[in-house]
Amino acid sequence: MRTQVAIIGAGPAGMLLSHLLAAEGIDTVIVEARSEEYVLGRIRAGILEHGSVELLRAAGLGSRLDAEGLPHRGIHLQFPRERHHLDFIDLIGRGVWVYGQTEVQKDLVAARSAAGQSIYYEARDLEISDVETDRPSLTFVGSDGRRQTVVADAVVGCDGSFGPSRAVIPDSAKQTWHRTYPFSWLGVLADVAPSTDELIYAWHPDGFAMHSMRSPSVSRLYLQVDNGTDIDDWSHQRIWDALAARLGDGQDGWTLTPGPITEASVLPMRSYVQTPMRHGRLFLAGDSAHIVPPTGAKGLNLAIADVALLAPALVSLVRDDDSRSADTYSDDALRRVWRCTHFSWWMTSMLHTSGDPFDDQLQLSQLRWVCSSEAGATGLAENYAGLPIPSGSTRF
Template sequence: MKTQVAIIGAGPSGLLLGQLLHRCGIDNVILERHTPEYVLGRVRAGVLEYGFVDLMREAGVSARMDADGLEHTGFTLAFQGDRHRVDMHGLTGKSVLVYGQTEVTHDLMDARRESGAPIYYEATDVQLHDFLEGDKPRVTFQHEGKQHVLECDYIAGCDGFHGVSRKSAPQDKIHNFERVYPFGWLGLLTETPPVEDELIYVHNPRGFALCSMRSHTRSRYYIQCSLAEHVEDWSDDRFWTELSARLPEDVAGKLQTGPSFEKSIAPLRSFVAEPMRFGRMFLVGDAAHIVPPTGAKGLNLASSDVYTLYHALRGAYHENRPELLDRYSEICLRRIWKAERFSWWMTSLLHTFDEGGFNQRIQKAEQDYYTSTQAGLMTIAENYVGLPYEPVV
């Protein structure tokens, strides 16, 4: 079996890269270790930067997103009950789109199926070979009881934090940078209308809270919790009571509660692996970096990696400029570290830490400065809507 690009992982980044390459005539095969149902069952974020939205349109998979996505021109920060709206569009001329990652994945899966391009679900024992030297890497895998060998020109590792791609890189050549936060997010998904039309980020002495949504009738709420907590200990009633206690009074008074159909606890971490290229293998998305969800950057950061690799591969194949691939890691990492900084900063700004009085005063000063000055609000807005993608030239 032969192809030009072997893509490991059928999450949004692998599917989007595959769709973009297919549309420009670059053959690719996607290998995914899980079933389609498992992939679609992963509940993730739903705030899309304008750059991601544009890339979905370029990939020809934006019809449902454009019809059902909710354009947001601002969001609210609430500190000790005081509310401050960040007017993203007024400050930057740009906005974000609320459209669930599950829906993005669904659209990309449909496009892959309609294109007829190869994708192997439940591909097991995936191993990467000969990508560090030479020009003929291989991927071996098991599928439906048979052993397969996939010969390719390049490998795109889009298989997430726990995938085989980063593990296959020579460990003496890769450098990992990590910060683990001492709390998690307890999230609840419910078929109730959002409490407001825009997101609300809340800092409260009891802990952080977030009012988000997936549609006009589906809401997603989060509260900061201890990593020692268990989902089973949180009934819906307990969750709603705690959420209400953290929200500003006027917001809590409008909150519509109801039964949850998904509830989970996610730990928070910041993680970056450098470099992101090893010979003819490239790390993409969560395989190379993780951000805490506070800044809504996880999926969006993966899409900028896809943008960079797609344009570098297109230049290599269509313009005979393989040297563009040499710039992949440095271009991606410039944007990644800026997004890591913003996500770390938002996390530091909004969460409750078990720290002394000095750090608490610094946190309050940060909250006051960034919400009371035009420069502060502009900094938040331009980072939240997404920094521009760097051209691959």
């Protein structure tokens, strides 16, 4: 097969990139190791930044988001006997939306299916070749057992942290930074209406807790737990009891409403950044180049921002043989990546307990400052609601 851009990974980053390129008349082929059902069913992020929403709308992907998404003005920050609302609209003029990654994926699949996009699911034995030439290629075994080769003008790795793309860049040409946190999140989905109007981020001596949501009838909640925690050690009653204690059930008349838990898992907390995000005609976007802890709600939004920068660069590269924006893609993207990595680290460090009483007091001091200082609250709001996606990074 011959195409202009070969994309590895059919998650939101890969599918959105294909959608943006198609609007510019650029042909793509997508190769995905997992099944379509698996990709659609993954439980991931739930918060969209203001800029992400604007991009999806402009790209013709906003109708269901506008109908079913939940616009939020801000978040609640909580520590013992205090809960404070930070109103992002008042502080910086823009808020966020609750709209799950699974819903974004559904919208992208529907759009690409309607356009007749070539997607090869359940591909195995993927090999990436010739990325240092102007004709890189992918070779893989499809679900029908046939080996196929795709030759392209550029290859984009949107295949996550465990995919093959990032490993293609030789060690001599890359640097990688890692951070593994000494705790994990126990996350649950519950078929119960949220007990809060907007997200609650709670510092508690027993550990961090968060009350999020996916819809008016589905709640998403998290607990800080030790690394290596076995989900089987946590009964549903134990989970609800811990959530009620850490989220302040009964304080000031507020009550956490429990309900049937439909999904529960333990998520290790880690961060990494790999640079550069380009090697020859291979480009990385999303989790293949960077991972952040979910405390700052940045993972999906960083992937969208990467793609917004990369799409016009690829259009110029494959249509006009103009490599200038492709040459600056990695540096341009990494400026945002490191800013969001720092914000995610800051939120994580401020809200998760370590067992050290000295650290506890520093965290409480930081929380009190953020909640009482307009400057502190504005800094959090600006980063949480998202830095603007640079104008001109996409035509939409």
